[in-house]
Amino acid sequence: MSPDVLAGLVQATGFLTLTATAIGALIGLIVGMIPGLTISTGIIVLLPATFTLPPDISIALLLGVYVGGMTGGSFSAVLLNIPGTPSAAATGIDGYPMAQRGEAGRALGISITASFLGGLFSFLCLYFIAPTLADFALLFRSQDMFALVFFGLTVICSFAARSLIKGLLSGAIGLAIVTVGQDPVMGTARFTFGNSDILGGVHFLTAMIGLFAVPQLIDNLTDQTGRHVRRQTQLTSVLTRLSDLKAIQRSVGVGSVIGAFLGVLPGAGGPIAAFISYDYARKSSKTPEAFGHGSPEGIAAPEAANNAVTGAALIPMMTLGIPGDPVTAILIGALIIHGLAPGPLLFVQRGDFAYGMIFSFLWANILNFVIALAALRLLVKALATPRALLMPTIAVLCVIGSYSLRNNIFDVYVMLVFGVIGLAMRWLDMPVVPLLLALVLGEQLEKQLRVALTSSTGDIAIFFTSPISLTFLSLSALSIAWSLYSARRFAISRRKESST
Amino acid sequence: MPGRLGGRACVPAGTGMRRRNIAAAVGLIVCGLVYGYLAWGLPVRSLPNTPGPSFFPLVVTAILIALAAALLVQALATNDSAGTPTPDDAGTSAVDRRFGIFALAVLLGYIALLPILGFVLATAPFFAVLMVIYGERRPLLVVAGAVIMTVILYGLFRHAFGIFLPRGLLAGIVA
Numbered sequence: 018m019s020p021d022v023l024a025g026l027v028q029a030t031g032f033l034t035l036t037a038t039a040i041g042a043l044i045g046l047i048v049g050m051i052p053g054l055t056i057s058t059g060i061i062v063l064l065p066a067t068f069t070l071p072p073d074i075s076i077a078l079l080l081g082v083y084v085g086g087m088t089g090g091s092f093s094a095v096l097l098n099i100p101g102t103p104s105a106a107a108t109g110i111d112g113y114p115m116a117q118r119g120e121a122g123r124a125l126g127i128s129i130t131a132s133f134l135g136g137l138f139s140f141l142c143l144y145f146i147a148p149t150l151a152d153f154a155l156l157f158r159s160q161d162m163f164a165l166v167f168f169g170l171t172v173i174c175s176f177a178a179r180s181l182i183k184g185l186l187s188g189a190i191g192l193a194i195v196t197v198g199q200d201p202v203m204g205t206a207r208f209t210f211g212n213s214d215i216l217g218g219v220h221f222l223t224a225m226i227g228l229f230a231v232p233q234l235i236d237n238l239t240d241q242t243g244r245h246v247r248r249q250t251q252l253t254s255v256l257t258r259l260s261d262l263k264a265i266q267r268s269v270g271v272g273s274v275i276g277a278f279l280g281v282l283p284g285a286g287g288p289i290a291a292f293i294s295y296d297y298a299r300k301s302s303k304t305p306e307a308f309g310h311g312s313p314e315g316i317a318a319p320e321a322a323n324n325a326v327t328g329a330a331l332i333p334m335m336t337l338g339i340p341g342d343p344v345t346a347i348l349i350g351a352l353i354i355h356g357l358a359p360g361p362l363l364f365v366q367r368g369d370f371a372y373g374m375i376f377s378f379l380w381a382n383i384l385n386f387v388i389a390l391a392a393l394r395l396l397v398k399a400l401a402t403p404r405a406l407l408m409p410t411i412a413v414l415c416v417i418g419s420y421s422l423r424n425n426i427f428d429v430y431v432m433l434v435f436g437v438i439g440l441a442m443r444w445l446d447m448p449v450v451p452l453l454l455a456l457v458l459g460e461q462l463e464k465q466l467r468v469a470l471t472s473s474t475g476d477i478a479i480f481f482t483s484p485i486s487l488t489f490l491s492l493s494a495l496s497i498a499w500s501l502y503s504a505r506r507f508a509i510s511r512r513k514e515s516s517t
Numbered sequence: 518m519p520g521r522l523g524g525r526a527c528v529p530a531g532t533g534m535r536r537r538n539i540a541a542a543v544g545l546i547v548c549g550l551v552y553g554y555l556a557w558g559l560p561v562r563s564l565p566n567t568p569g570p571s572f573f574p575l576v577v578t579a580i581l582i583a584l585a586a587a588l589l590v591q592a593l594a595t596n597d598s599a600g601t602p603t604p605d606d607a608g609t610s611a612v613d614r615r616f617g618i619f620a621l622a623v624l625l626g627y628i629a630l631l632p633i634l635g636f637v638l639a640t641a642p643f644f645a646v647l648m649v650i651y652g653e654r655r656p657l658l659v660v661a662g663a664v665i666m667t668v669i670l671y672g673l674f675r676h677a678f679g680i681f682l683p684r685g686l687l688a689g690i691v692a
Contacts, residue, residue, distance in 0.1 A: 045626055065674065066678045069678050187583045189577060198564045205570035234620065235616075235621070237651070238650060409666070416627070416631070417674055418681070420631075420683075426628065426632050433625060434625075445537050
């Protein structure tokens, strides 16, 4: 065992770190199960509380929320048929019918167990793949890094939106915003209009709070979902039976592999993984007719998948600095606030921390499993939390979060502006995720582009002569082409449907 | 993939989305032009044949305008002769929008008052108003909820997490 691995294990297993992980998992379970609250929002509002904590404890806490949130989303999906998170939408298809049969405890037990197993699988992927990928990424030069970041952005723009143009536009708006402030190479002030508050640029966490939390607060003003639904907390035993374990082993395997694979890809995320796994599990099941009527396999496959996404999404985040989804983007922000830059150098310069993070992820899964099973009856009572108390609290936490980044009220105004931008984008059916990721990756994109062009004295051939760069640029083109092809196919099928 | 659109079909006909897309495209083209103009005027500080501070913003300008133009063409080419809002857009959404605008105005007022009144004095009434907006009508619960939650949040962030929150008028009174 290398010294970094050992140091990481010790770091993650410290009492305070474990306590933070457990608290994070508990908060995550609650945040995940409450309809109207996403994991991203939960982490965002919790973030200010971590500013004064040591980085290992902060990240352990946030990882706990990430993992717990994924599991918690299934609780409301099973009990109320209202997914607490988008990733849990597929779980309700079979979880809710099983709960209606009076087997809510069994459904939740299967869900928790499958989540745990999916999470463990993704831990193994993270543990074995991340360091190797980081070693490989050390070979990257500026043109390769540019191509990689460009690839990450185009994939997300292509797949995050129903319209490719809107996805790309969202990313372009983000890139325009990221140019406000000092330029990353020469420090020239751009678009600041002499205002020193903007010189440091728009902090993407401020933008993130606005883009995600404010629209959610507005949505909850009129959204009646779950408002009148109270609870179905008469739970029988939640421990998964041996017969159920045998029944779900194939779907857990399928879900874990699909979830881990899609988790590595930027932009795919939990919801897609969950639905693809559900579909695949149904097709490969011996009893496909049971799906939709409370099949244990139908619960296990999506739950294993969405939890397998979590660890896998950490792989590109930790090794390449490319976030795969909003949550990992927030985690990048958290790391940067603590003076740590995710990317290949993380494993070289702070290998102990990188492995500590990986082991904290493992602990998050274990503790999440234990807490979810032990405190399930108590946890589901959170479903009855009055919205009139919850939403104002979140609003205040958003303000505190924006303010406390730099102790500057200007950032709170920026948060509000981004809230309005988020609402406008929703009105236009334009996704916010590409904008957000452009804010996270934009500076890196510009920096690598300019460094590469400077080293080649302005010759763009540098991007096509490097095999790594060429590969990523080709993949970018492929993702856009695929998106266009899918759109075309969908348009044709719609026309056929409407004509028949 | 179902639901993934990119061609003409991505503009749902009859929902008013066409008009929104046209407005957004025009707005973004104007913004892109202004942004490009400002980028063009950035100081040139670079070596020969190397990109300066305005290089990336100009690239983004070109991309932004090209994409906005594509959105405009796509929206104009969409056969949505009505272009009128459906009841969903005009009915419920109008009420939603009024609620939303009011909530945003309350939030703006809160942010404006925060540095002047301080966290405690600004947050309690803000919290109370939001509780009412979110459906709580019992006065005692509103007042108690607002005061208790404000104190808890202040205590938690100021004392447990060491975050300095504005004290405003209560500077010297609260720690």
